Amino acid sequence: MTKYDICIFGGGPAGSAMAKRLIEFGYSVVVIEKVPFPRPHVGISLSPGVEHWLKVLGVDVSVGVGVGAGVGMEKRLSPRSLVLWESNEVVEKEGGWHVDRGWFDQLLLNASGARVIFGNAYPIENIHGEWDVFIEQEQSFSARFLVVATGRRPLLKGRRRAILPVTVAAYARCSSSIETFIEAGESCWYWGGGGMGFVFADPGEVQRYNSVQAFFVDKMGRSQLMRKFLLKDSQLMRRSQLTKDVQLMRYSQLMKDVQLMRDFQLTRDIQLMKDSKLMNDVQLIRDSQLINSGHFGEVKMCTATAYVDESPVGKNFIKIGDAVFTMDPLSAQGVQKALKTAVQGAVVVNTILKGDAAAGIAFYENMVADEVSKHVKWTQQFYQSQNIYDSPFWEKRSKALFIEQDQVLKLSADDLLITNPAAIVEQIPVLGKELIQYEQGIRIPGHEAPFVYVNEKPVVEMVHLLDRRTAKEGIQLLGMDLIRWLVYNRVMMKADQ
Ligand SMILES: Cc1cc2nc3c(=O)[nH]c(=O)nc-3n(C[C@H](O)[C@H](O)[C@H](O)COP(=O)(O)OP(=O)(O)OC[C@H]3O[C@@H](n4cnc5c(N)ncnc54)[C@H](O)[C@@H]3O)c2cc1C
Missing domain, CATH: 3.50.50.60 (FAD/NAD(P)-binding domain)
Known part of the structure; x- marks a missing residue:
């Protein structure tokens, strides 16, 4: 075998x-x-x-x-x-x-x-x-x-x-060539581009709708960027003539006219609009129509937790x-x-x-x-x-936020540097090119991971070299950047700190 x-x-x-x-x-x-x-x-x-x-x-x-x-x-x-x-502003990023x-x-x-x-x-x-x-x-x-x-x-x-709150994603292929975007919605976030549209939400949010399709269409209808991209497409607007259609339906009471409904192929959309209780909001109806009028294929769901x-x-x-x-x-x-x-x-x-x-x-x-x-x-x-x-x-997604306060580093040339008294030197497994080996590293309370190398220099060796020297001597030996890094990460401290 x-x-x-x-x-x-x-x-x-x-x-x-x-x-x-x-x-x-x-x-x-x-x-x-x-x-x-x-x-x-x-x-x-x-x-x-x-x-x-x-x-x-x-x-x-x-x-x-x-x-x-x-x-x-x-x-x-x-x-x-x-x-x-981002925070109510549209920003563009490359890369x-x-x-x-x-x-x-x-x-x-x-x-x-x-x-x-x-x-x-x-x-x-x-x-x-x-x-x-x-x-x-x-x-x-x-x-x-x-x-x-x-x-x-x-x-x-x-x-x-x-490790983060339970999240589901509803997604579908999109026939419109929308630009790529990420947007925060009221109780979800959106991602669109590359021929796809995604809505990420709590599972409970989806259960409030009759179907995944209804959830997706309603949410996408509320996405400001999605609407912007779709409405921008004047060709689409001309083809659909939806504004006129919606006005017709709303004001001419022609909802029961099956022949007309067939002509406009709006049966599904009207049902959706009714379900979503959007009839009073002509603007939203129009947007939701735009989203639903054949731009998206079958809606699928997957877990994204x-x-x-x-x-x-x-x-x-x-x-x-x-x-x-x-x-x-x-x-x-x-x-x-x-x-x-x-x-x-x-x-x-x-x-x-x-x-x-x-x-x-x-x-x-x-x-x-x-x-x-x-x-x-x-x-x-x-x-x-x-x-x-x-x-x-x-x-719930921004709970227990931990932001390290940016420390203002003020060092004078004569300040005496000492090793953080709480630092622990220990053997740490370190990644080499082909094998992992133990090397000496230093663990500082408050930091998740221990420090072994900085700029390819062993941290423990630097600490031994610097202990009880002045900042000026330290800078002459190792350069300003390394001294700043060691003090910023609380590996070294000022003696009177
Ligand atoms: C909704 C959503 C959107 C995402 N968007 C992005 C994004 O924009 N950018 C990004 O970088 N990541 C994104 N991700 C994450 C990304 O898709 C994954 O992190 C990535 O594909 C992981 O690669 P992988 O090789 O570990 O697993 P996969 O790419 O999932 O590959 C696993 C492979 O294992 C095979 N397999 C499964 N079970 C078996 C079995 N029993 N025997 C043999 N083969 C098996 C599968 O068929 C599959 O081919 C997204 C995830 C989700 C859920």
Whole structure:
């Protein structure tokens, strides 16, 4: 029976990136993917950080710029320009890409160089602590180590803990070429662009409507940016002549005239308008009509809750990408995180198999905890800055906000610097190129993660060098930037502080 070093479940960005790295480290790798490729996937807006990880991986995606036609997209990969509704103001941001994920994920999987098997499979741990993999009920091969890269679908047992409030997404393809936007709504937020429209809300909010379609249409009808983009389209206005139609319906009492309704094909829209009790508001009716008049395809729903898996790594398995933790889609950093956990996770796997396994496991657990904590803080700050509606949706997402006060650093040349008395020096697992090793680091209360290197200089060595020297001497030895960093992060303090 064939035996592989590594079996990776899931051929999304995380699985492909992990496969590529492990093959480069000299392992035999097989990838199992449940769904035939190319397959559609949510998550088409890529943050600028993705470019860095693709460079690290040596994958060139520029071949996709401006060629081919993904479903509902003009280009497979195009530069991203975002219109954001921030604190009641519209701002524009550049950076990152929009991609056809079917194309992008296929490109990464091909670049991995791994053997790929498409189909239904499951792994069972054998008595040697390795994995027997069954495809369509037949035991097909075994593997020393298992990588779980199955996205939001769990593969192994393990508890998943929500890290932010439970959120659902309703989405549909959009036939209008709206610009890309993110907008805060009263009890939801919107994302539009790349041929798609999304509404993110509490599950309870959706239940207030008769159908997901009604929820989506009503919410989208209230999106100021969506209306702006659609109304801008004068061609559409001319075709629909909706203003006139709505006026006709409202004032001529022609609602019961089936023939007329058929002519205008408005049956569904009228029902929706009635359901939503929007009849009194002509402006809203017109907008809701615009949204509903064939611009959106079938509305789908999925969960968008951010969670963390509480057993991210063990002696014979690792979870990466969305399988280890998911982010609030608001950040549009899911793919970036998938690539990062894969690239760093590959070093962890190499360390578990060839080096100090405990160091590898400790490093990965610390890294996941640190990433989760940073993400929760970032998200809460963002939601708080958007909290212009004073509604429960925004309130609970910006709770427990932790913002470090920016410290004003005033140092005089003669100030005596001492090491923070609360600092603890300890052995920390540190990521190297191929292995994880323990090195001395320093932990400062109030900071989630310990400090090991700054600007490639070991922090503990700097602390020993600086202790009980004046600020002037410190600056001569290490330069102003490092002294500022050490004092700002409370590694060093003024003796009289
Ligand atoms: C509504 C929504 C919008 C989002 N928008 C963005 C965005 O704009 N930008 C962004 O960067 N991220 C976004 N994300 C997140 C992003 O989609 C994910 O973070 C990213 O796809 C994670 O990559 P992955 O490789 O871990 O998982 P996936 O891309 O989900 O890949 C997992 C793969 O595993 C396969 N699989 C599952 N189970 C099995 C099994 N048992 N056996 C074999 N194969 C299996 C699946 O078929 C899939 O191909 C969004 C998420 C949501 C929910």
